[in-house]
Amino acid sequence: MDEAGDSTFPNWPELRRLFTYDELVGKVLQGRYEVVRRLGAGGMGVVFLARHVHLDKLFALKIISARYLDEPEIGRRFLLEAQAASKIDHPNVVGITDFGPPEAGPTFFVMEYLEGEDLARTLAREGPLAWPRALHIVTQIARALAAAHQRGVVHRDIKPQNCLRVGRDGDPDFIKVLDFGLAKILSGTHKSTWTVGGSPGYIAPEIYRGGRTDHRVDIFALGVVLHTLLLGRLPAQAPSDVELPPHAPVLHTADLPAPLRAVIDRATAEDPERRHPSADALLAALADARAALESPSVHALEDMPDRPRARPARRGLLLAASLGGALAVAAAVVSTREASGDAAGPTLTATAADPAPTPASAIARSDDPATTAAPATPLSPAGAVPEGPAPAVPIAPASAVAPDIPAPVESLAPGPAGDSAAPTPSATRAAGPAAGARESALTAPGAKDMFEQTLPKAPVASTSHRPPQPLAPFDPAAARAQLERRAADVRACKADSSFRTMTATVRLAGTVTVSPRGKATVALPPGYDVSPCLERLVAGTRFRPSLDGGEFAFTFLL
Ligand SMILES: Nc1ncnc2c1ncn2[C@@H]1O[C@H](COP(=O)(O)OP(=O)(O)OP(=O)(O)O)[C@@H](O)[C@H]1O
Numbered sequence: 332m333d334e335a336g337d338s339t340f341p342n343w344p345e346l347r348r349l350f351t352y353d354e355l356v357g358k359v360l361q362g363r364y365e366v367v368r369r370l371g372a373g374g375m376g377v378v379f380l381a382r383h384v385h386l387d388k389l390f391a392l393k394i395i396s397a398r399y400l401d402e403p404e405i406g407r408r409f410l411l412e413a414q415a416a417s418k419i420d421h422p423n424v425v426g427i428t429d430f431g432p433p434e435a436g437p438t439f440f441v442m443e444y445l446e447g448e449d450l451a452r453t454l455a456r457e458g459p460l461a462w463p464r465a466l467h468i469v470t471q472i473a474r475a476l477a478a479a480h481q482r483g484v485v486h487r488d489i490k491p492q493n494c495l496r497v498g499r500d501g502d503p504d505f506i507k508v509l510d511f512g513l514a515k516i517l518s519g520t521h522k523s524t525w526t527v528g529g530s531p532g533y534i535a536p537e538i539y540r541g542g543r544t545d546h547r548v549d550i551f552a553l554g555v556v557l558h559t560l561l562l563g564r565l566p567a568q569a570p571s572d573v574e575l576p577p578h579a580p581v582l583h584t585a586d587l588p589a590p591l592r593a594v595i596d597r598a599t600a601e602d603p604e605r606r607h608p609s610a611d612a613l614l615a616a617l618a619d620a621r622a623a624l625e626s627p628s629v630h631a632l633e634d635m636p637d638r639p640r641a642r643p644a645r646r647g648l649l650l651a652a653s654l655g656g657a658l659a660v661a662a663a664v665v666s667t668r669e670a671s672g673d674a675a676g677p678t679l680t681a682t683a684a685d686p687a688p689t690p691a692s693a694i695a696r697s698d699d700p701a702t703t704a705a706p707a708t709p710l711s712p713a714g715a716v717p718e719g720p721a722p723a724v725p726i727a728p729a730s731a732v733a734p735d736i737p738a739p740v741e742s743l744a745p746g747p748a749g750d751s752a753a754p755t756p757s758a759t760r761a762a763g764p765a766a767g768a769r770e771s772a773l774t775a776p777g778a779k780d781m782f783e784q785t786l787p788k789a790p791v792a793s794t795s796h797r798p799p800q801p802l803a804p805f806d807p808a809a810a811r812a813q814l815e816r817r818a819a820d821v822r823a824c825k826a827d828s829s830f831r832t833m834t835a836t837v838r839l840a841g842t843v844t845v846s847p848r849g850k851a852t853v854a855l856p857p858g859y860d861v862s863p864c865l866e867r868l869v870a871g872t873r874f875r876p877s878l879d880g881g882e883f884a885f886t887f888l889l
Pocket of ligand 1: 371374375391425442443445488492
């Protein structure tokens with residue numbers, strides 16, 4: 332049987348009209364690949380799910396885009412792509428198993444079929460990832476690149492869309508790098524002048540300049556991917572430029588721990604000579620960053636040369652969420668202490684923009700001072716806040732503050748932290764119609780001082796017997812105050828989490844739901860290993876029974 336005959340394949344003129352190749356569904360290509368359905372389309376081709384009729388196994392089949400049918404050179408490159416990728420035998424690289432030569436119809440190649448979600452979709456769904464997860468993912472991509480570069484293959488289009496998360500051996504974040512669509516087999520000189528392709532934001536500057544390029548374009552792109560995974564946006568994008576999921580934290584470059592910033596800054600250096608020289612070197616840097624972040628002596632690394640200096644105030648890692656339309660972001664952050672060493676209380680700092688300078692890099696960072704109109708206005712003396720761990724301020728025992736008794740109605744008066752700060756642009760984005768619903772903040776240092784001013788005065792305990800009180804409606808202010816009193820437990824959760832190495836105050840916003848019987852649960856942004864501890868903390872807090880139960884937004888300050 333002629334595998335390319337009309338019985339199994341539409342004729343060429345017909346194909347030219349079929350830009351999308353939808354007619355292929357149900358057809359059998361080359362006598363063995365039954366096209367099941369279309370999976371999607373990219374710049375170079377259309378991807379179909381196909382069943383190998385002899386093996387009864389599913390594959391992904393990528394057919395060159397119909398717009399290139401008249402361009403044999405592109406077809407040749409397309410095959411080159413398949414051949415190059417098939418040489419990379421690595422668990423983190425999608426396997427290429429077969430291809431269809433152009434003389435037998437439109438060029439296509441066959442890949443292992445992967446069920447999963449690409450990183451762009453994960454980011455759109457979940458928002459920025461916690462650093463252990465981001466490092467785990469980027470490390471796998473770097474391994475894939477190391478294997479490819481060893482075989483002279485440069486990907487040239489590393490971006491979240493080309494990295495698929497597939498579950499493997501219990502790891503939901505096992506990565507397969509797809510689409511070596513712009514890869515080119517390097518010549519013996521390992522230099523290329525092929526300058527087409529790439530995705531905006533991930534393209535190394537030397538590609539734009541049309542100069543010679545090599546494997547370091549992939550190092551650059553992977554540095555951008557790391558930034559994107561950690562902050563939810565490209566380095567050149569401002570927080571307000573991107574639509575993050577409602578619960579997503581809003582972070583700035585300067586919020587990243589120094590070891591991570593160092594990796595990103597080096598990988599994305601404008602001059603390829605200043606980048607990590609190889610994927611293996613990048614892997615080593617990623618391992619070092621992980622070790623530094625996991626080490627209790629991480630703070631010693633804060634003097635690394637590429638750490639921003641001369642910050643007007645220590646910025647907290649701002650993790651915020653908009654939940655149920657309630658105000659999600661209080662733009663105040665708690666500075667750790669003042670230069671004088673006076674650790675008496677927290678300092679509020681307006682955070683309209685990130686004030687921290689970032690080391691020279693190829694990328695104009697949107698939250699850098701160089702590209703940001705107005706620096707933050709410190710409410711504390713500029714430059715007065717040194718870097719360093721937050722001083723421990725003992726929190727008074729609960730009995731010394733207020734017992735777990737619902738507050739009087741007037742305690743709904745605004746609290747000090749959430750209300751005194753000006754919202755950031757991202758806060759404005761995140762704030763919903765119910766923005767007036769107060770988001771409360773649980774401070775670490777100085778929490779007692781801060782909250783005692785507005786905590787409801789507890790009714791004086793009486794030993795005399797009183798008739799049972801009828802159930803009152805749910806009082807969110809009282810419930811919030813109860814959680815605010817558990818600051819020490821919240822800090823203990825931080826100490827057990829990957830946030831323990833961060834000296835900045837981490838704000839994690841969630842929604843607490845309390846049942847009429849006083850049992851509570853909390854919904855937190857996904858992906859943070861501190862969440863189970865906070866969930867236990869909330870579940871273990873006894874709230875006063877009420878008529879109806881209710882919910883309130885709550886920000887844990889870690
Ligand atoms: N091996 C595969 N298994 C399952 N789905 C795949 C596979 N390869 C590609 N896909 C899916 O097919 C769609 C098109 O992929 P393709 O790589 O052609 O496009 P792209 O990466 O979005 O764009 P471009 O090629 O322009 O970078 C995507 O949704 C992708 O996830």
